[in-house]
Amino acid sequence: MALLASPEVLFQNYRRAPLAFRSGHGARLVDVEGKSYLDFLGGIATNVLGQGHPALVGAIKAQAERLLHISNLFTIPEQEEAGRWLIQGVLGTGAGGGVESPWQGPLRVFFCNSGTEANEAAIKLARRWGRAHGDRYEIVSTLGGFHGRTLGSLAATGTEAYRQPFEPLAPGFHFVPYNDLTALDAALNERTCAFLVEPIQGENGVIPSAPGYLEGAARLCRERGALLLFDEIQTGCGRTGQLYAFQHYGVAPDAMSLGKALGGGVPVGALVARAEIADVLRPGDHGTTFGGNPLAMAAVIAVQKTLQGESFLDDARQRAARLRTGLEGLVAQRVGASGVRGVGLLLALELAEGVASSALAERCFELGLLVNAVRPDALRLAPPLILSDAEVDEGVEILGRALRAVTGAPVPATAVTGSKA
Ligand SMILES: Cc1ncc(COP(=O)(O)O)c(C=O)c1O
Numbered sequence: 001m002a003l004l005a006s007p008e009v010l011f012q013n014y015r016r017a018p019l020a021f022r023s024g025h026g027a028r029l030v031d032v033e034g035k036s037y038l039d040f041l042g043g044i045a046t047n048v049l050g051q052g053h054p055a056l057v058g059a060i061k062a063q064a065e066r067l068l069h070i071s072n073l074f075t076i077p078e079q080e081e082a083g084r085w086l087i088q089g090v091l092g093t094g095a096g097g098g099v100e101s102p103w104q105g106p107l108r109v110f111f112c113n114s115g116t117e118a119n120e121a122a123i124k125l126a127r128r129w130g131r132a133h134g135d136r137y138e139i140v141s142t143l144g145g146f147h148g149r150t151l152g153s154l155a156a157t158g159t160e161a162y163r164q165p166f167e168p169l170a171p172g173f174h175f176v177p178y179n180d181l182t183a184l185d186a187a188l189n190e191r192t193c194a195f196l197v198e199p200i201q202g203e204n205g206v207i208p209s210a211p212g213y214l215e216g217a218a219r220l221c222r223e224r225g226a227l228l229l230f231d232e233i234q235t236g237c238g239r240t241g242q243l244y245a246f247q248h249y250g251v252a253p254d255a256m257s258l259g260k261a262l263g264g265g266v267p268v269g270a271l272v273a274r275a276e277i278a279d280v281l282r283p284g285d286h287g288t289t290f291g292g293n294p295l296a297m298a299a300v301i302a303v304q305k306t307l308q309g310e311s312f313l314d315d316a317r318q319r320a321a322r323l324r325t326g327l328e329g330l331v332a333q334r335v336g337a338s339g340v341r342g343v344g345l346l347l348a349l350e351l352a353e354g355v356a357s358s359a360l361a362e363r364c365f366e367l368g369l370l371v372n373a374v375r376p377d378a379l380r381l382a383p384p385l386i387l388s389d390a391e392v393d394e395g396v397e398i399l400g401r402a403l404r405a406v407t408g409a410p411v412p413a414t415a416v417t418g419s420k421a
Helices: 054-066 077-091 115-132 151-155 160-166 181-187 213-224 294-307 312-333 357-366 389-407
Strands: 021-025 028-031 036-039 107-112 138-142 173-176 192-197 227-231 255-258 269-274 337-343 346-351 372-375 378-381
Touching: 036 389, 054 294, 077 107, 077 269, 077 294, 107 115, 107 294, 115 138, 115 151, 115 192, 115 227, 115 255, 115 269, 151 160, 173 181, 181 213, 192 213, 213 227, 294 312, 312 337, 312 346, 312 389, 357 372, 357 378, 357 389
Parallel strands: 138 173, 138 192, 192 227, 227 255
Antiparallel strands: 021 028, 028 036, 107 269, 255 269, 337 346, 346 378, 372 378
């Protein structure tokens, strides 16, 4: 890990590890020095199909040769096809849906280019809808929640450190503690147009919503006339073992923002909304040059076809169960991990007191495993959904070795030694 980032060229707005990658295949990456890594991070819950997936690469290649960009001044059939695939998955009418969806149609889709843009669209839609239904413009969201870095979604992001340097932000945003229905009850009023919430808080350290929370939130929103907006940018597209996290909880939102895994690594975002709400946005109200361009749509279609394919999510759920069992095994061994939280393949390994996630992540990198120190006391794991059983076991084994190296815990006689990197 000798690579140093040059401070001369790029903005210094990222905290980067001194690692650069040259290529990847499936759940494996190779750095510029030829060292191989197992990817348990997936580009932060983005590369759901791993690297070089033939369906995704083939679709992008073919589309690039045919037509790259055309603009929303024209009809884009690829956008409509991608929208149909998305809606079919959301409604649970596709082959790989897994569970009956609580969300009923008709729905509509707006395509943009990133997660934060999807939330911008959600905020603007909620405000436009709120103005059409009285004088509603306030948005309630959760402390610790993360919705993006543009000024609107930042205004809805409940982490002071992200917000404070850029104040004053847009007015009309309020925060409530996550998983606290009493606080939500008190925060909703006749000016509230929407409650924006992640079904599982991702950036806050993979904190699942408590049983009954989303249901209660849906009931309160209904009673008070506010929209319920789910940010599924991190939890969507199969990450949690269902196509969308809301399908685990049996609660349908009025609109849902998507990004990250939506294009399997190609930048794209989307807002899915109930048609009667979507239709308050009229021509000219909102738009983007690149949003829904044919190249990104080819990626969305390829990802959706794969995710909704026969047994794809069943396989991912099995990998997730195996990974959870492996991590729980580490917890039982008392080598520095104290618990596991999360759903499907969006997991956090909770660390025992005194074990710093940054030191552990660094040791994992050395041993050829990519993970993320999402909180000082927790590692986030969000591997590609296509990883194999053997890769799950290898990752757990490396994590065990890294924990032992950091904590000085004794190596059991049966432990496998020697890096496979
Ligand atoms: C829940 C959630 N919302 C929004 C965003 C912002 O997405 P993007 O980085 O694509 O703008 C993220 C990114 O981490 C996220 O996890």
